[in-house]
Amino acid sequence: MESATAATGYDTGVARAGLPPGPRTPATLNTARFLRRPLQTLLGWHRRYGDVFTIRMLAFGTGVYVADPGEIRRLFTGDQSDLHAGEANAPLAPILGRNSVLVLDGPEHLRQRRLLLPPFQGSAVESFRTVIREVAEAEVEGWRCGDELVLRERMRALTFEVICRAVFGVTERERVERLRTALLRVIDLSALFFLPAPLRRDLGRLSLGGVLARRLRAADALIYEEIARRRREADLDQRTDVLSLLLRARDEDGKPMSDAELRDELMTMLAAGHETTATGLAFAFDLLLRHPRALARLRAELDAESDDYLDAVVTETLRLRPVIDAAERTLKAPRAIAGWELPAGIRVYPGIALVHRREDLYPQAAEFRPERFLDGGAESYSWLPFGGGIRRCIGAALARAEMAEVIRTVVSRAELSPARRDPDPVVLRGITLAPRHGVPVTVDAVRQR
Numbered sequence: 001m002e003s004a005t006a007a008t009g010y011d012t013g014v015a016r017a018g019l020p021p022g023p024r025t026p027a028t029l030n031t032a033r034f035l036r037r038p039l040q041t042l043l044g045w046h047r048r049y050g051d052v053f054t055i056r057m058l059a060f061g062t063g064v065y066v067a068d069p070g071e072i073r074r075l076f077t078g079d080q081s082d083l084h085a086g087e088a089n090a091p092l093a094p095i096l097g098r099n100s101v102l103v104l105d106g107p108e109h110l111r112q113r114r115l116l117l118p119p120f121q122g123s124a125v126e127s128f129r130t131v132i133r134e135v136a137e138a139e140v141e142g143w144r145c146g147d148e149l150v151l152r153e154r155m156r157a158l159t160f161e162v163i164c165r166a167v168f169g170v171t172e173r174e175r176v177e178r179l180r181t182a183l184l185r186v187i188d189l190s191a192l193f194f195l196p197a198p199l200r201r202d203l204g205r206l207s208l209g210g211v212l213a214r215r216l217r218a219a220d221a222l223i224y225e226e227i228a229r230r231r232r233e234a235d236l237d238q239r240t241d242v243l244s245l246l247l248r249a250r251d252e253d254g255k256p257m258s259d260a261e262l263r264d265e266l267m268t269m270l271a272a273g274h275e276t277t278a279t280g281l282a283f284a285f286d287l288l289l290r291h292p293r294a295l296a297r298l299r300a301e302l303d304a305e306s307d308d309y310l311d312a313v314v315t316e317t318l319r320l321r322p323v324i325d326a327a328e329r330t331l332k333a334p335r336a337i338a339g340w341e342l343p344a345g346i347r348v349y350p351g352i353a354l355v356h357r358r359e360d361l362y363p364q365a366a367e368f369r370p371e372r373f374l375d376g377g378a379e380s381y382s383w384l385p386f387g388g389g390i391r392r393c394i395g396a397a398l399a400r401a402e403m404a405e406v407i408r409t410v411v412s413r414a415e416l417s418p419a420r421r422d423p424d425p426v427v428l429r430g431i432t433l434a435p436r437h438g439v440p441v442t443v444d445a446v447r448q449r
């Protein structure tokens with residue numbers, strides 16, 4: 001068997017006590033730097049302190065970033081019982097619900113995850129491609145020559161619609177609109193849930209807590225209405241949307257999901273799945289529009305009915321512009337990582353964005369070169385925009401399918417040009433990395449069908 005030292009480069013037998021080096025600057029300064037220029041700041045710390053470094057941040061406390069793929073593999077594949085991911089999301093529990101796969105840890109997390117996974121695997125996701133194409137076609141249909149679009153906004157509308165149809169199974173326009181209004185009014189306030197509890201208290205109609213509570217009640221009423229309708233549908237057994245599949249799912253003891261569990265997971269998929277994918281798409285277009293050779297090759301290969309380059313564009317976009325900069329695990333017991341015996345309570349951040357910029361894995365890593373993924377797929381622990389292990393993103397295949405189908409539709413039917421001279425800077429929006437201006441473009445031509 002390969003020894004731990006050979007596999008990871010660190011001698012795990014003689015782990016040093018204490019915390020790895022990192023900037024000595026106060027948490028306020030570290031946080032301000034990270035908020036202003038997240039990607040450059042992280043990359044700067046990586047250059048200076050190496051593959052494992054400690055950062056003190058406001059709100060998040062002390063955390064250790066890991067940028068070594070071997071160490072990340074050990075973390076994601078070793079015993080997970082003392083690694084928690086749900087507790088960092090606890091502030092979102094009032095919105096997502098206490099059954100949400102995102103906020104649970106341990107056996108409860110695994111139960112929800114096992115129920116949720118089947119509708120998001122292989123053939124199930126393939127069946128969503130038609131829905132995605134229809135939604136993308138309808139979006140481009142509405143574009144006119146000379147229009148100025150902010151792509152992240154357009155993509156957000158589109159990915160919301162995909163979730164409504166593929167996940168909730170709702171297609172009627174009026175019901176989609178009702179859900180859109182009610183759910184987005186909640187999701188758009190979710191960042192406020194990270195505020196200290198007293199500020200979130202419900203102190204009446206006009207207080208922040210009061211507004212949140214009212215919006216949540218309205219959104220919940222609609223979700224429970226959809227669940228009840230679906231239970232009554234005569235064709236429930238034939239339907240392929242995620243909600244219908246979840247209604248038919250049974251856990252190991254043969255138990256179905258309760259309405260409260262269904263509500264919590266629907267809200268979770270919406271919260272985790274629509275803005276992330278929309279941001280990934282906006283980044284993809286920003287990169288493609290600024291790399292005309294890559295765009296031309298993409299069009300040529302799609303004309304020749306090959307999807308290889310399209311898939312490589314999606315993979316390369318998520319490498320160069322990961323939407324989530326790092327996964328997060330809280331240590332519930334001391335653990336040796338990258339040669340350090342880290343104490344319980346520390347948050348460990350497998351540094352997605354840092355691994356993706358390693359020159360030893362990706363020569364000229366700062367450049368957009370989809371070709372690098374043509375000779376073979378990405379390696380699991382060198383390419384991790386969807387995290388890994390037992391917390392790996394449940395919607396990864398759906399997100400990839402969405403990105404591929406939307407890019408296909410847009411580049412086949414529309415000519416766009418960037419409205420700004422320079423690439424959109426990467427900033428922090430909530431917990432995601434996003435383009436500061438949302439990728440504004442002008443529509444130069446639209447091919448009607």
Ligand code: HEM
Pocket residue numbers: 085101102113167268269270272273274276277280322323324326327328385386387388389390391392393394395396398399
């Ligand atoms: C480009 C789009 C997306 C990106 C970049 C993304 C990224 C991620 C990441 C980094 C995690 C954490 C993984 C970890 O801790 O190891 C995650 C978790 C998750 N994602 Fe996604 N995601 C995307 C789209 C989606 C979609 C479309 C859905 C569902 C419709 C979804 C549902 C989830 C859920 C439910 C989890 C929690 C899994 C668990 O804790 O077991 N995501 N995602």
